[in-house]
Amino acid sequence: MHLLKDDSAAVGVSSPALIGRVGAQEFSADLPPSMDHLDQLEAQSIYIFREAFARLKKIALLWSLGKDSNVMIWLARKAFFGRMPFPALHVDTGKKFPEMYRFRDHYGKEWDLDLRVEPCPPIDAVDPTLPPAARSAARKTEGLKMALAKFGFDGLIAGIRRDEEATRAKERVFSPRGLEGNWDVRDQPPEFWDHFNASPPQGAHLRIHPILHWTEADIWAYTKRENIPIIPLYLAKDGKRYRSLGDQDITNPVNSTASNIDEILIELEQTKVPERAGRALDHETEDAFERLRVAGYL
Amino acid sequence: MNMIVTSATPATPNGTTRPQVRIVIVGHVDHGKSTLVGRLLHETGSLPEGKLEMLKAVSVRRGMPFEWSFLLDALQTERDQGITIDTTQIRFRTNSRDIVLIDAPGHAEFLRNMITGASQADGAVLIIDALEGVRDQTRRHGYLLHLLGVKQVAIVVNKMDRVDFSADRFKEISDEISAHLKGLGVTPTAVIPISARDGDGVAERTDRIGWYKGPTVVEALDHLEPARPLETLALRLPVQAIYKFDDRRIVAGRIESGSLKAGDEIVIMPAGKIAKIKTVESWPVTPVATRQGAGRSVGITLDRELFVERGDIIAHAGAAPRETRRLRARIFWLHDKPLAKGDQLLVRCGPKESRATVVAIEKAVDPGELESSENKAIGRNHVGEIDISLSNPIATDPYTENPRTGRLVIEVSGRIAGGGLVLSVDAGQRAVPVDIVPVESALRPDERSARYQHNGAVVWLTGLPASGKSTLAKALERRLFTNGGSPILLDGDTLRAGLNSDLGFSAADRSENIRRLAEVATHLARNGHIAIVAAVSPAREDRATARRIADTTFREIYVATPAEVCESRDPKGHYAKARSGALQSFTGIGNDYQTPQGAELSIDTSTRTVADATDAIEQMLKASGVLFDEVVDLAANI
Numbered sequence: 001m002h003l004l005k006d007d008s009a010a011v012g013v014s015s016p017a018l019i020g021r022v023g024a025q026e027f028s029a030d031l032p033p034s035m036d037h038l039d040q041l042e043a044q045s046i047y048i049f050r051e052a053f054a055r056l057k058k059i060a061l062l063w064s065l066g067k068d069s070n071v072m073i074w075l076a077r078k079a080f081f082g083r084m085p086f087p088a089l090h091v092d093t094g095k096k097f098p099e100m101y102r103f104r105d106h107y108g109k110e111w112d113l114d115l116r117v118e119p120c121p122p123i124d125a126v127d128p129t130l131p132p133a134a135r136s137a138a139r140k141t142e143g144l145k146m147a148l149a150k151f152g153f154d155g156l157i158a159g160i161r162r163d164e165e166a167t168r169a170k171e172r173v174f175s176p177r178g179l180e181g182n183w184d185v186r187d188q189p190p191e192f193w194d195h196f197n198a199s200p201p202q203g204a205h206l207r208i209h210p211i212l213h214w215t216e217a218d219i220w221a222y223t224k225r226e227n228i229p230i231i232p233l234y235l236a237k238d239g240k241r242y243r244s245l246g247d248q249d250i251t252n253p254v255n256s257t258a259s260n261i262d263e264i265l266i267e268l269e270q271t272k273v274p275e276r277a278g279r280a281l282d283h284e285t286e287d288a289f290e291r292l293r294v295a296g297y298l
Numbered sequence: 299m300n301m302i303v304t305s306a307t308p309a310t311p312n313g314t315t316r317p318q319v320r321i322v323i324v325g326h327v328d329h330g331k332s333t334l335v336g337r338l339l340h341e342t343g344s345l346p347e348g349k350l351e352m353l354k355a356v357s358v359r360r361g362m363p364f365e366w367s368f369l370l371d372a373l374q375t376e377r378d379q380g381i382t383i384d385t386t387q388i389r390f391r392t393n394s395r396d397i398v399l400i401d402a403p404g405h406a407e408f409l410r411n412m413i414t415g416a417s418q419a420d421g422a423v424l425i426i427d428a429l430e431g432v433r434d435q436t437r438r439h440g441y442l443l444h445l446l447g448v449k450q451v452a453i454v455v456n457k458m459d460r461v462d463f464s465a466d467r468f469k470e471i472s473d474e475i476s477a478h479l480k481g482l483g484v485t486p487t488a489v490i491p492i493s494a495r496d497g498d499g500v501a502e503r504t505d506r507i508g509w510y511k512g513p514t515v516v517e518a519l520d521h522l523e524p525a526r527p528l529e530t531l532a533l534r535l536p537v538q539a540i541y542k543f544d545d546r547r548i549v550a551g552r553i554e555s556g557s558l559k560a561g562d563e564i565v566i567m568p569a570g571k572i573a574k575i576k577t578v579e580s581w582p583v584t585p586v587a588t589r590q591g592a593g594r595s596v597g598i599t600l601d602r603e604l605f606v607e608r609g610d611i612i613a614h615a616g617a618a619p620r621e622t623r624r625l626r627a628r629i630f631w632l633h634d635k636p637l638a639k640g641d642q643l644l645v646r647c648g649p650k651e652s653r654a655t656v657v658a659i660e661k662a663v664d665p666g667e668l669e670s671s672e673n674k675a676i677g678r679n680h681v682g683e684i685d686i687s688l689s690n691p692i693a694t695d696p697y698t699e700n701p702r703t704g705r706l707v708i709e710v711s712g713r714i715a716g717g718g719l720v721l722s723v724d725a726g727q728r729a730v731p732v733d734i735v736p737v738e739s740a741l742r743p744d745e746r747s748a749r750y751q752h753n754g755a756v757v758w759l760t761g762l763p764a765s766g767k768s769t770l771a772k773a774l775e776r777r778l779f780t781n782g783g784s785p786i787l788l789d790g791d792t793l794r795a796g797l798n799s800d801l802g803f804s805a806a807d808r809s810e811n812i813r814r815l816a817e818v819a820t821h822l823a824r825n826g827h828i829a830i831v832a833a834v835s836p837a838r839e840d841r842a843t844a845r846r847i848a849d850t851t852f853r854e855i856y857v858a859t860p861a862e863v864c865e866s867r868d869p870k871g872h873y874a875k876a877r878s879g880a881l882q883s884f885t886g887i888g889n890d891y892q893t894p895q896g897a898e899l900s901i902d903t904s905t906r907t908v909a910d911a912t913d914a915i916e917q918m919l920k921a922s923g924v925l926f927d928e929v930v931d932l933a934a935n936i
Binding site: 030031032033034035037039040042043044046047050051053054077078079080081082083085163172188189190191192193195197199215 | 411414417539548580581590591593713
């Protein structure tokens with residue numbers, strides 16, 4: 001028997017946190033309500049938002065109009081008690097679905113957002129050696145760089161998640177970008193105990209990722225719990241739905257019968273198809289995504 | 299490429315909730331971490347469809363034998379180098395747990411990434427090659443787990459196939475590592491013999507390890523406990539920010555330990571000010587009546603206007619953290635340049651930051667060495683104990699009393715360079731806050747303002763020496779007094795003779811001088827008086843502090859007399875002395891006066907008379923609601 005402690009001891013956390021737990025239960029009438037998984041995710045995201053707002057001079061939230069960035073806006077409003085105190089930046093490829101533009105114009109007003117819509121440069125301005133979808137995404141990166149130069153933001157809040165894509169799993173919560181907007185995956189500063197590196201060098205900027213620790217299913221469960229509006233394209237119609245929304249010409253729907261969020265959650269429980277399967281970009285070459293990210297793509 | 303497995307959330311629609319635990323796998327480079335992860339994903343049925351086949355095909359295409367670690371080494375650059383660069387997060391399920399698996403690199407070059415990964419973990423798997431045995435990085439990682447506060451550690455002795463599944467070899471390694479960890483106060487939850495490549499001991503006790511009766515890796519993971527919020531400890535709410543988006547003044551932060559609710563008596567550290575929580579604010583529904591526990595990001599309002607700033611810690615009266623300017627910490631160091639005595643640093647304790655100096659270094663060792671000699675400096679990837687002296691007082695706890703607030707990080711040139719645990723704090727001489735009970739005034743504010751015909755205010759005159767601040771201050775004092783008001787003059791130099799006589803003219807002392815002036819003036823303003831402060835106050839940041847302290851009562855007047863006029867006046871002879879070099883640190887010569895940008899009023903005394911300037915100030919005070927307009931005798935109109 002090489003188990004050094006018996007099972008009951010093995011599961012205990014010998015943290016000073018537990019000392020006095022028995023005593024506290026005497027006042028059980030006034031114990032705080034316990035936090036579930038979504039509560040914990042929410043509290044962590046709010047913490048990150050408040051750190052970004054406190055430590056950086058000029059930040060903006062990248063609003064892609066998708067489910068993730070809508071959850072982010074909701075979290076920001078929670079963090080700041082109703083209104084997001086910095087701009088929502090939509091870097092517009094001009095190729096989104098009409099439903100997405102309608103959503104933007106409607107909720108931009110309803111949520112009282114300081115909405116900034118910035119166009120992308122024409123496709124000829126982009127590295128022609130990239131495969132078509134990657135080239136299209138690189139165009140968005142260029143649009144982002146132009147917006148950065150125009151407004152001088154030192155922090156951009158982006159809704160990427162670790163579970164989406166392997167290279168994103170390597171991200172920090174506060175992720176420094178070089179002067180060219182590039183990401184140096186090999187030289188990322190340490191980040192622990194919710195202490196973030198918030199001092200970008202002069203002229204460079206930070207990407208801040210408040211929902212890095214969420215999963216696709218978390219996003220849906222939270223969207224449902226908080227009743228956050230979504231673009232109907234996510235729900236199945238004629239046996240197909242979008243799991244991830246990008247440009248019209250490089251995003252494909254997946255086979256699905258999930259016509260509401262509960263059904264999406266059940267579908268996610270069973271599927272082994274990755275979320276970005278409908279994104280042409282992710283399938284072009286093994287390293288296209290990483291090349292893009294190093295260059296500053298989200 | 300999509301390597302990450304999308305798993306279901308614990309919050310599934312049918313309401314089942316499964317504990318989620320975050321695990322880190324650490325150990326010496328090449329002892330098989332990535333292989334174990336690949337195998338675990340396979341054994342728990344967590345791989346996306348076709349992924350295994352796809353990777354096998356890629357291997358054939360590249361002419362390499364398939365390795366389980368390919369599943370993890372998703373980045374092109376990683377495969378090229380054959381090492382895991384960074385922390386990757388992978389999710390899978392055991393019987394009763396959702397596991398988030400954080401792979402941390404074993405290569406010494408990437409210790410910062412191991413720390414980034416391990417700091418997020420609830421439990422750890424420390425992997426050891428059965429052939430190579432305990433190595434330097436094994437010991438180093440063991441030590442860091444202890445410093446990072448990861449208490450649940452399972453040991454996995456891998457590559458048992460390479461030692462013919464020898465029970466003796468297993469026991470040898472098990473004894474060595476267990477002794478090492480126990481020396482650090484960490485007791486392994488299990489020691490498991492495995493072959494990650496072949497699958498023995500991962501999900502199954504195979505015949506080849508028939509002599510082993512303990513849990514498999516999957517079973518051990520199944521027994522790990524998620525982190526528990528620290529609700530039963532004393533309340534610690536570090537302040538992240540103060541928001542005034544509307545008429546509420548919300549103090550925002552995350553409860554690190556304990557709990558709070560509206561009505562609680564609290565103390566704000568390190569200043570030791572006492573208040574009551576008026577409301578707990580939220581959105582979309584506010585206020586919140588229920589008690590809020592550790593882990594929640596909250597916002598509260600207080601029952602009185604106090605100066606609170608980012609980095610303060612809110613605690614319950616009677617159970618406050620210690621205020622200190624000096625502490626001892628056990629740290630790990632990640633920066634290229636060794637940390638030495640006398641080094642200047644930036645220390646962060648939660649949202650609080652303070653400049654600091656290393657006063658002493660002890661027990662600086664390489665935790666990877668078996669018997670390492672003590673060094674004078676703490677080298678990269680080494681650990682040690684340091685005494686640091688802080689330029690601003692901070693409130694903190696020893697980590698044995700509070701694992702959340704009892705830790706700190708160190709920044710060098712804006713980049714995190716190390717971190718560690720607070721071992722002890724030197725409590726300051728300040729009276730224990732619980733003994734401070736502010737006496738409420740017997741008078742209501744409106745009783746005072748009815749008599750004085752004005753509200754309380756801090757009128758802050760800033761400008762170069764000899765710009766006319768004191769002259770204006772005295773004229774204003776006389777004017778207000780003549781009108782029945784209650785003005786009180788606070789002259790910078792006069793206060794320096796008494797209250798501030800311990801302060802010199804360094805930047806830090808000047809800041810403290812301004813802070814005290816602002817505190818005294820604000821106290822007067824809160825009691826209905828108009829405090830008139832005449833102080834050079836050259837630093838914009840210091841004036842901003844004064845404005846934060848005095849809050850809505852603050853009125854800044856920039857006495858904008860041109861520098862050459864000021865120097866020609868020179869009533870105290872300071873300019874002459876400074877020019878001759880007899881007076882150091884004199885503001886006025888050189889460019890050290892930072893012009894106000896948001897002053898309520900700007901007055902150039904070289905172009906207008908004292909009476910005229912006083913009129914302008916009076917006008918501003920009327921327009922901004924400090925002075926009441928001409929008394930209207932309502933009774934006379936009836």
